[in-house]
Amino acid sequence: MKARESEYNSQIKLCLKAHLDAMTSADDVRETVKKYYGGRLESSCDLQTSAASCSLSCSPLPSSVTDALRLVHPEVTKRFFGCGLPFPAKLEGCRVVDLGSGSGRDCYAFSKLVGPSGHVTGVDMTEELVTASRQYIEYHQKKFDYKEPNVTFVQGYMEKLGEAGIQSDSMDVVLSNCVICLCPDERAVLQQAYNVLKEGGELYFSDMYASKVVPQHMKHDAVLWGEGMGGSLFWQDLIALAHSIGFSTPHLVSASHIVIYNNELKAKAGDISYASGTYRLFKLPKRPVVSKATVTYKGTVGDFPDQLDFDSSHCFKKDVAVEVNGEMAAILQSSRFFPDFEIEMSDKPESNSESTPQYCHLNPFLLADRLGSSVKQCSKTSKEKV
Ligand SMILES: C[S@@+](CC[C@H](N)C(=O)[O-])C[C@H]1O[C@@H](n2cnc3c(N)ncnc32)[C@H](O)[C@@H]1O
Structure with missing residues (x-):
């Protein structure tokens, strides 16, 4: 054999x-x-x-x-x-x-x-x-x-x-x-x-x-x-x-x-x-609104009643409001996760220094x-x- x-x-x-x-x-x-x-x-x-x-x-x-x-x-x-x-x-x-x-x-x-x-x-x-x-x-x-x-x-x-x-x-x-x-x-x-x-x-x-x-x-x-x-x-x-x-x-x-x-x-x-x-x-x-937002997870995604682990650096706890950058705000607004969040957009656009990418977390x-x-x-x- x-x-x-x-x-x-x-x-x-x-x-x-x-x-x-x-x-x-x-x-x-x-x-x-x-x-x-x-x-x-x-x-x-x-x-x-x-x-x-x-x-x-x-x-x-x-x-x-x-x-x-x-x-x-x-x-x-x-x-x-x-x-x-x-x-x-x-x-x-x-x-x-x-x-x-x-x-x-x-x-x-x-x-x-x-x-x-x-x-x-x-x-x-x-x-x-x-x-x-x-x-x-x-x-x-x-x-x-x-x-x-x-x-x-x-x-x-x-x-x-x-x-x-x-x-x-x-x-x-x-x-x-x-x-x-x-x-x-x-x-x-x-x-x-x-x-x-x-x-x-x-x-x-x-x-x-x-x-x-x-x-x-x-x-x-x-x-x-x-x-x-x-x-x-x-x-x-x-x-x-x-x-x-x-x-x-x-x-x-x-x-x-x-x-x-x-x-x-x-x-x-x-x-x-x-x-x-x-x-x-x-x-x-094509043209996402790029301003920060305060988002609150509603606990509505199946299997994730208490917190949604979105990636290795974003864990959204139910009913806890957190500030996210413009890109994450655009993701939550346009994706299938939209109904699962309350999203409050900030009036101020994100400044260049705030959106300067730091990639070591990737x-x-x-x-x-x-x-x-x-x-x-x-x-x-x-x-x-x-
Ligand atoms: C490492 S295996 C992974 C297979 C499967 N995703 C899994 O998890 O078992 C890679 C697979 O990709 C397919 N593949 C590689 N290049 C491809 C291509 N250009 N278009 C379509 N299939 C491709 C191969 O035929 C093979 O089945």
Whole structure:
């Protein structure tokens, strides 16, 4: 059994090596990634880093999310390759799209969370995974006691959501779990997410981030790319990218350090470290009113009667008035959270010095340190994998 496994691994390595040498265009990169996830990986344990095994949140997951995850078919969960828990509050009735849905684990959990009046579309480019995920639609429909299935899986590219049948301005929430780091054109993905969101909608996603800009030579290594290490954004670059597209500043929700098990990959990464981070970005109205506001949470979001943990630096306590900056005021005013807050806009516009951004609170490495995501918590039992 072991001999067959290692023969299989060497064949895949040869195949990936051939792709590595030819990985010069976006199409080549996508073909390599399809082989990596469609053919090579049978379960999350086959990954060479702790990405799929460690996700720490600032606050415990609500029971609705843990229950939804528990109800997902084990065969689907076995092929989960995400690096976080992109489960925002208040999904009921929402239309959501999951970019790079893989085996469909998150889609089926979202299916439960959006309820029968909501809808989930999973988009993935790898045929094997789309076919595998579709096999469990009926199982989950029955499990959740829905008259009709509320999940659709589409084979397509997240850089071309229109071609995948996703209409502009049609989605309440765009979700993704460890996929954008596999795409050579992150700008195109974020732009597409922006286009398909309704005004006030949000992109809520977990991904891998690098502690510095990843050098070009690492981007040509097929295994580093397949593991997300070649394509990870330097975390600070996400902020400029989001602003240039028109999104709000990304809000950091949770983070974990990522441990690289494979010594060869560790050596190739040198002094670059990796973290998984979950961020939320909002599509604000074209001309948001930029003045501070005093906001009071009403305690009306399901699962959050006492306080709403919006991100790692905003926790809104029920009936406690707090002052927020102009951007946060615009987010609360234009998003699905509007009915859950009393919002009193200030007369005075925010001064430039007040809105000067300080971004260290958006650093996933600092948050991971703060949350105590240690190597011990994230390491696998089988330390060394080749
Ligand atoms: C690391 S896996 C994560 C899968 C899933 N989100 C999960 O959590 O299990 C990455 C997935 O993204 C898909 N993918 C990568 N690049 C893509 C692209 N450009 N368009 C659509 N899917 C893509 C791959 O086929 C693979 O299923």
